Amino acid sequence: MGAARRRKPKILRREGIRAARATFPLTQNHVNPARISKLKRLGLVVAGGTGSWAFGADSAQVHSIANIFKPLSAPAEAVYEISLLALLVCAGIFLVVGSLLAYAVVKFRSRPGDEGTEPPQIYGSNQLEMAWTAIPILIVFVLVLVTARTTADVQNHPLPEDSLKVRVVGHQWWWEIHYPDHGVITANELHIPVSSRDQRRPTALRLESADVIHSFWVPQLAGKTDLIPNRANDMWVEPYQTGTFLGNCAEYCGTQHAKMLLRVVVETPEEFARWIASQKAPVVQDSSAQAGRDLFFNTSCVNCHRISGTAAEGVFGPDLTRLMSRSTLAAGAASNTPENLRLWVQNPHTIKPGCLMPDMQLNPAEVEKIVAYLLTLK
Numbered sequence: 567m568g569a570a571r572r573r574k575p576k577i578l579r580r581e582g583i584r585a586a587r588a589t590f591p592l593t594q595n596h597v598n599p600a601r602i603s604k605l606k607r608l609g610l611v612v613a614g615g616t617g618s619w620a621f622g623a624d625s626a627q628v629h630s631i632a633n634i635f636k637p638l639s640a641p642a643e644a645v646y647e648i649s650l651l652a653l654l655v656c657a658g659i660f661l662v663v664g665s666l667l668a669y670a671v672v673k674f675r676s677r678p679g680d681e682g683t684e685p686p687q688i689y690g691s692n693q694l695e696m697a698w699t700a701i702p703i704l705i706v707f708v709l710v711l712v713t714a715r716t717t718a719d720v721q722n723h724p725l726p727e728d729s730l731k732v733r734v735v736g737h738q739w740w741w742e743i744h745y746p747d748h749g750v751i752t753a754n755e756l757h758i759p760v761s762s763r764d765q766r767r768p769t770a771l772r773l774e775s776a777d778v779i780h781s782f783w784v785p786q787l788a789g790k791t792d793l794i795p796n797r798a799n800d801m802w803v804e805p806y807q808t809g810t811f812l813g814n815c816a817e818y819c820g821t822q823h824a825k826m827l828l829r830v831v832v833e834t835p836e837e838f839a840r841w842i843a844s845q846k847a848p849v850v851q852d853s854s855a856q857a858g859r860d861l862f863f864n865t866s867c868v869n870c871h872r873i874s875g876t877a878a879e880g881v882f883g884p885d886l887t888r889l890m891s892r893s894t895l896a897a898g899a900a901s902n903t904p905e906n907l908r909l910w911v912q913n914p915h916t917i918k919p920g921c922l923m924p925d926m927q928l929n930p931a932e933v934e935k936i937v938a939y940l941l942t943l944k
């Protein structure tokens with residue numbers, strides 16, 4: 567793509583942080599302070615967790631924090647390049663204006679004996695007026711042109727015919743993910759193949775919304791793109807490194823906007839093919855959880871959730887066919903452990919206050935049965 571492609575790639579390769587196996591309490595944003603200070607000492611973390619934070623994913627490399635300065639995908643590299651240009655220009659302006667200001671403050675400060683006297687009053691200077699009107703216009707013009715060119719380069723970038731196609735639908739407050747060519751539906755964790763410099767495997771994303779405006783943002787993969795009701799937006803990513811990339815909704819969309827987290831799992835083509843195959847494999851009924859299964863199908867769970875190959879065909883909540891293959895619950899609000907799953911089924915609002923899944927008022931025995939059934943959805 568345009569500038570980013572013609573030049574030699576200057577991707578910043580970087581060791582991601584191996585996620586600790588320690589189980590973190592509830593949310594992804596709860597950070598273990600001991601780990602943070604250790605990472606700070608190593609220079610791996612510059613600030614406290616802003617949006618997403620890596621936790622507990624088994625052995626997969628997690629690209630730790632939301633960071634546009636460590637691009638690992640083609641569109642993100644282009645965004646990174648213009649962000650550097652804009653920062654340099656702004657730093658230049660800051661230095662010039664700051665130095666002039668400091669000079670004036672020192673040179674023309676009030677001195678003993680000044681009391682009551684005014685400095686000479688001078689009216690205007692055509693040259694100065696012209697200069698500080700024209701120069702900012704020129705600077706803004708340059709930034710506009712560079713931005714427009716990069717935006718056009720990213721948008722018009724041709725993708726190979728056989729690119730993976732994924733449809734993402736934003737919901738309050740989770741992500742619905744479809745692989746139309748494979749008949750796979752999942753939620754909140756997008757699996758895609760990795761590209762290499764000579765073998766492109768970009769993923770074309772079609773972004774839609776079921777309710778309000780959301781924004782798809784995985785900083786190390788690409789810029790933000792909004793998901794707008796009654797409209798489809800297109801974007802693409804082409805990561806050069808495997809691992810889990812953390813992202814989040816970047817447009818305020820209601821109470822639980824902050825817990826509308828997103829994970830993108832970038833895999834080798836072989837791993838990706840295995841993942842697709844495992845998602846497509848027929849669901850095996852586990853007879854040990856029959857009681858929970860009956861209960862699930864006799865409560866209103868089925869009105870909102872879909873489980874492939876069963877009568878559960880709800881579309882308001884996430885697809886649960888392979889729930890246990892996902893590492894988080896509630897769009898990244900909690901790690902997917904049996905304890906958290908129990909807490910979630912018992913009362914979702916303890917994990918995600920205000921979320922649209924109702925408290926079903928199940929008694930403890932019923933919660934156990936439902937959880938036992940959900941645990942079989944692998």
Ligand code: CUA
Nearest residue numbers: 780815817819
């Ligand atoms: Cu969805 Cu903010």
